[in-house]
Amino acid sequence: MASITDKTEDKKAAPVLPVWLRGVRWYHAVVAVLLVIYPLIATGFWTVQIGAQSLILGLIGLSLMLLAGYGGMVSLSQLTVAGLAGYLVAIFGNAEWPAWLMLVGAVSLATVAAVLIGWISARTSGIYTIMITLAISVAFYYLVLQNDPIFNSFNGFSGVRPPEVFGVDWRAPLPFFYLTLGVVGLCYLFVLYLSRTPFGLALQAVRDNPRRMASLGFNVTAHRVAAHGVAGVLAGIGGVLLVWQNGQISPGSVGIGPVIDILILTVLGGLAHPVGPFIGAVIFILMENFAIDLIDRERFNTVIGAVFLVIVLFSPDGVLGLWGKLKSWLARQSARNRVDQW
Amino acid sequence: MSAVASAGFTETVAAHALELQGVSRSFGALVALNDVTMKVQAGERRAVFGANGAGKTTLFNAITGDFPPTAGRIRFFGEDVTKMPPQERIRRGLRRTYQSSLLFKGLTVFDNLYLAARGVGSKRFSMRRPGDDDATIEAAHRMMHAAHLDRLEKTPVSDLAHGQQRQLEIGMALAGAPRMILFDEPAAGLSPAERRELVEILRALPEHIGYVIIEHDLDVALRVVEYCTVMHNGAVFKEGTPDEIESDPDVQQIYLGGGHG
Incomplete structure (x- = not known):
């Protein structure tokens, strides 16, 4: 559990660790190294279609985890915020804006949209938050489908590619993977850091008991809206990466299917920790790509539905919850063995 | 003032x-x-x-x-x-404790006290982590001590016994002055x-x-x-x-x- 006083080691072992480094463990370094050497071993398909895609959908899932796991707000509009950023990158790119302005513009406008969505939905809770954010997502889908002058209706935009910066072709598998890994890694560390700030703590307390937070003197609505804003930045960045990876964006990219996919992969991985959505994204992408080897393409939803049901039935906290159960089971077994040896 | x-x-x-x-x-x-x-x-x-x-x-x-x-x-x-x-x-x-438990169950004992101490302060919204010498952290430690909860600092509230939860309520009421x-x-x-x-x-x-x-x-x-x-x-x-x-x-x-x- 993230706490305001988390430290890496005992005070004796690490006396002057900077505040922002607290909570970093050795296995974080191992995972980071594995991720860095992964594209050197993997083929282009595994690097981009599986690797980068998982990281990007995981990032959008991370924005939902921030809202739902820490804030207790299940929002179905995170992919819509990402999609808006993706559309804006395509539109600004066609208008030949400079790269930096295009990126800053797309992510900040997506963030403004997220704050508005948060402002609308912050006074609701539970199923009403889900309904309002779902309605916003559906409305955005029909907006881009029917609006020709700005969103190019059902054709959307194709041929969207990352700008060439420093003479690197960022569309090539290796650079694109490292770009994604770097950006997503920073976002992930940021969420870890945020969870241990007063804001992150207050957000979790708002989830547990909003009335008590209000009576302690905190502004509950402000914390909820701010969380939507932060999640909007993350989703917006994810949307930019997603449109670069796919090379195109159309109403189908922001339809009800992908909107639900984000919810599924986030819950599948687990909402208890920021790593959950990434685990969920890897499982989701692997099934999406390889389930067709076993069954018809049309049956994919049946498979993902079945896997989702099985995991959630056995562990309401997703794969993270399974891992927690396994750890406590192993601890019990070793305790039993010790008793047997007596 | x-x-x-x-x-x-x-x-x-x-x-x-x-x-x-x-x-x-x-x-x-x-x-x-x-x-x-x-x-x-x-x-x-x-x-x-x-x-x-x-x-x-x-x-x-x-x-x-x-x-x-x-x-x-x-x-x-x-x-x-x-x-x-x-x-x-x-x-x-003026402070009060509640009859039914209205604690933040997903957070640790210390974090509950920290939020109570922060709530009565002037600066409640921050996205930066405080250092160890932070006045609010020190205040929360004093509250934890007064409520006899020192050895439960890192324990999640959901793992506390009923009596310990009552003690935590009292500790939170001691926030500020x-x-x-x-x-x-x-x-x-x-x-x-x-x-x-x-x-x-x-x-x-x-x-x-x-x-x-x-x-x-x-x-x-x-x-x-x-x-x-x-x-x-x-x-x-x-x-x-x-x-x-x-x-x-x-x-x-x-x-x-x-x-x-």
């Missing part, structure tokens, strides 16, 4: 810590509090007795502003707080050992902090208070020292014959 503080101080010398005048609260046709008048001095420790439904918790809600009174006046250290929102009363040093704390049945559901610890905690509170305690258990209440108020059907029924109240035949009649839990 200092002018306000000193003005408040001259007032506190003369005025009572808590002064209720004809306070009533009705919910529709139900009169839960009926014309309650009582005075509590600064630093005084007072018990409120009464059978279930006598209006004890409603009295607390009226004082804290969670459910303001429908009639009457409430003064806190001489200042009329009848119409103030709860946060304003908290800022003036409390002048008067309202304890709503802190000993309910506690084991004898936990009750002893509770009595120790209450007796160790600094002398300038007065409190009003709702308690069914006379053993606990009479060991930590100087004066008692007995309520019946939403009104003050009797007031007196613990000895007077314990031996009063009228009190025994309603209290022991009242069929409370």
